[in-house]
Amino acid sequence: MGEVIVITSGKGGVGKTTTTANIGTALALEGKSVVLVDADIGLRNLDVVMGLENRIVYDLVDLVEGVCRLKQAVIKDKRFDGLFLLPAAQTRDKNAVKPEQMVKLCKQLREQYDYVLIDCPAGIEQGFNNAVAGADKAIVVTVPEVSAVRDADRIIGLLASKDLYNPQLIVNRLRIDMVKRGDMMNIDDTIDILGIDLLGVVPDDERIIVSSNRGEPAVTQCDSLAGKAYRNIAKRIMGEDVPLLPLEAEETFMDKLLKIFNLNRKKSI
Amino acid sequence: MTGNSVVFKGTRKGLSIYIDHTADWASIKSAVLEKVVKGRPFFEGVFVNLTFTGKPLNEAEQQEIVALLEEHIQIGSAEFLGKPEEAAEAPHPADHFESFTGIEEGMTRFIRGTVRNGQRIFYEGNIVVIGDVNPGGEVIAGGNILVLGTLRGIAHAGATGNKDAVVAAYCLQPTQLRIAGMITRAPEGENQRPQYPEISYIKQDNLIIEPYLPGKAK
Numbered sequence: 001m002g003e004v005i006v007i008t009s010g011k012g013g014v015g016k017t018t019t020t021a022n023i024g025t026a027l028a029l030e031g032k033s034v035v036l037v038d039a040d041i042g043l044r045n046l047d048v049v050m051g052l053e054n055r056i057v058y059d060l061v062d063l064v065e066g067v068c069r070l071k072q073a074v075i076k077d078k079r080f081d082g083l084f085l086l087p088a089a090q091t092r093d094k095n096a097v098k099p100e101q102m103v104k105l106c107k108q109l110r111e112q113y114d115y116v117l118i119d120c121p122a123g124i125e126q127g128f129n130n131a132v133a134g135a136d137k138a139i140v141v142t143v144p145e146v147s148a149v150r151d152a153d154r155i156i157g158l159l160a161s162k163d164l165y166n167p168q169l170i171v172n173r174l175r176i177d178m179v180k181r182g183d184m185m186n187i188d189d190t191i192d193i194l195g196i197d198l199l200g201v202v203p204d205d206e207r208i209i210v211s212s213n214r215g216e217p218a219v220t221q222c223d224s225l226a227g228k229a230y231r232n233i234a235k236r237i238m239g240e241d242v243p244l245l246p247l248e249a250e251e252t253f254m255d256k257l258l259k260i261f262n263l264n265r266k267k268s269i
Numbered sequence: 270m271t272g273n274s275v276v277f278k279g280t281r282k283g284l285s286i287y288i289d290h291t292a293d294w295a296s297i298k299s300a301v302l303e304k305v306v307k308g309r310p311f312f313e314g315v316f317v318n319l320t321f322t323g324k325p326l327n328e329a330e331q332q333e334i335v336a337l338l339e340e341h342i343q344i345g346s347a348e349f350l351g352k353p354e355e356a357a358e359a360p361h362p363a364d365h366f367e368s369f370t371g372i373e374e375g376m377t378r379f380i381r382g383t384v385r386n387g388q389r390i391f392y393e394g395n396i397v398v399i400g401d402v403n404p405g406g407e408v409i410a411g412g413n414i415l416v417l418g419t420l421r422g423i424a425h426a427g428a429t430g431n432k433d434a435v436v437a438a439y440c441l442q443p444t445q446l447r448i449a450g451m452i453t454r455a456p457e458g459e460n461q462r463p464q465y466p467e468i469s470y471i472k473q474d475n476l477i478i479e480p481y482l483p484g485k486a487k
Contacts, residue, residue, distance in 0.1 A: 150386050153403045157385035193403055193421070195383055 002033075004106045004116040005237075006135035008159070008167075010151030012122030014143045015172040018208055018218075020119040021049045022227065025217040026234030028083035032114040035074060035084040037105075039131040040121035041096055044088035051215020052077060052085050061089035064101040070108065084113070094126040099133035106134025115237075124158055132159065138167035139199060144174055144185040149193055156196060168199035170233065175204045176247045200233035202226050203247050275300035279308060279367065288323035288351060294330060301334060305341045310409060311429065313391060316345035325351030368430035369393055369411030377412070384408060384422065393429065404444055410434070416441075423447070437468040437481060451476045 007020045017040075024036045038046035041061060047053040058073040063086070077083040086109075089096065109116045120131035132138065138159050142152040152169075159167050171190055178184035191198060205226035211218040218227035219234075225245070232242045274292030278285040288297055305312075319338065326334065326349060335347050369375065376394035384390055384398060386405030395412035406422035408414050411429040416438035425447035427434030432449040440462065445454050446469055453476040466481040480486045 150405055153386040154405065157388050192419075193401075195401070 002110045002112075002114045002116055004110055004118065004134055004136045005139060006039075006118040006120050006132050006137075006164075007139045007141060008120035008128065008131065008155055009122065009141040009148070010124065010155035011142070011148045014141050014148050015170075015202070016122075016141050017045045017049055017119050018212065019139070019141050019170060019172065019202075019230070020046060020117050022217045022219045022230035023234050023237065024115070024117050025050075025080055025083060026219045026231045027115050027237065028077075028080045029219065029231075030234060030238060031082065032238070033082040033084075033112075034115045034117065035086060035109055035113045037086045037109070037116060037118045038088035039097075039102075039118050039127065041088045041127065041130075042090065042093040043121065044090050046119050047085060047087045049212050049215065050077065050085055050217065052087070053215075056087045059087045059089040060105075061092050061096045064097055064105060070112075094121070094130065097130050099129050102130050102133040104134075124154065128155075128158070129162075132162050132164060135164060138164045139170060140167045140194075140196065141170045141172055142190065142194070143172050144179070144187070144190055146185070149185070149190055152194055156194060167196055169194060169196050170200050170202060171198070172202045173204040174201055174247065199236060200229060201244055201247065202229040202233075203245075275304065277304045277308065279311065283318045283320060284312075285320045285322060288321060288326070290324045290353075292324065297324075298334065298337060302337060302341075305338055309341055310391070312342040313389075316343045318345045319347040321347070321349045321351055323351055325349070325353060367393075369427075369434075370431065371395070372412045372427075372431060372434050375412055383418070386422075391428075402438075402443075413437070432471050435468055435470040437466065439466045441467040441469065441478060446476065446478075448476055 121127035207224035384406035419440040420438035
């Protein structure tokens with residue numbers, strides 16, 4: 001019996017799709033069977049980021065409407081053993097699927113795969129309701145920025161109302177240089193407001209843009225720090241205790257000196 | 270101003286609407302609209318039972334007034350008890366939303382956990398939040414509000430009219446603070462996190478914030 005995990009955020013553009021693609025690929029690389037489900041009907045992106053868009057014949061809406069069978073809609077990624085994709089429809093919208101249909105679908109998928117990762121669309125309406133309907137657990141993705149954290153807070157409240165308690169947090173696109181300057185929220189401030197367990201921190205990495213464009217998830221690039229972070233997150237999902245990547249540069253003598261005289265400002269949100 | 274053509278007497282369960290016998294239909298409707306809009310937060314989330322007294326309304330008017338009210342509040346039931354003038358009771362002197370008086374000893378709701386963005390807690394009495402109130406979260410109480418954590422959202426104490434209600438928190442950093450009819454917000458600029466619990470109340474017509482005990486400011 002597998003686990004159905006929904007990856008959500010509230011705010012758009014914080015990295016849900018990237019996270020889904022990378023965690024999914026990393027889990028497959030660890031030997032698990034994974035199906036990625038794109039629940040963003042009408043604005044599908046997971047297929048592009050995975051480099052599988054020209055293999056789509058049937059999609060999620062076709063499947064729930066009974067136009068095709070599961071085996072026809074699910075695409076096997078030939079590069080990674082055990083990795084599959086169920087793409088969204090592009091010419092329909094989020095009203096084409098109902099939460100009950102998602103519950104039934106997730107039940108089916110849970111029996112066939114170790115992990116079912118659902119890429120949730122941005123927002124709090126029908127798309128969100130559909131994506132969370134069949135989920136066992138939730139991962140909330142945010143960036144360390146005021147508006148994203150506000151939306152993440154809202155989402156956590158909504159998840160609780162759908163009986164998805166204790167979601168785990170991924171802080172994405174952290175820029176340690178900005179945090180040190182006091183221009184970006186640090187992890188502790190983010191957790192202080194959101195109050196949920198931290199699953200992982202992913203640093204801002206140019207490689208992500210390159211890998212999205214190429215359709216090759218960053219976890220496959222050895223020189224990508226973000227890729228490494230995602231691989232660690234996948235291990236933590238599997239139950240391993242992996243320490244957070246050291247993103248801090250070593251404290252310089254100047255930093256220590258400034259600290260003594262309390263001259264390093266810390267921005268409060 | 271529509272004067273006293275309509276007088277509301279409200280509790281959360283029931284709203285009694287007294288219609289003046291001399292008022293005309295147009296001014297009755299606009300008075301009702303004005304007052305229900307003003308009292309709306311009081312009725313949020315409840316099914317209100319309406320009782321109309323005073324000037325009797327005909328069936329068309331009854332339907333119209335209920336439809337008008339339905340746009341703003343959820344109606345449980347509507348009773349029309351209006352009687353022609355001869356048995357007129359003395360009109361109520363003024364609108365009267367029952368103001369909560371138990372701010373020193375009175376019913377209190379305890380909330381465990383954080384009030385998140387988009388969540389709204391309303392209670393007629395006092396509210397104690399054992400948790401934080403995040404930005405975008407709202408706590409509205411007829412009485413006092415105590416937050417055993419950080420208050421970063423909106424707190425409205427004395428919401429039904431008690432000006433002596435207070436708002437206190439371990440860390441008072443609200444986006445907006447309201448007591449009875451007064452609203453205030455934090456001064457512009459970088460906010461230093463308060464180092465001690467603070468209490469906010471109305472003193473001589475000003476909404477002030479002080480350390481929870483005098484002499485605690487370092």
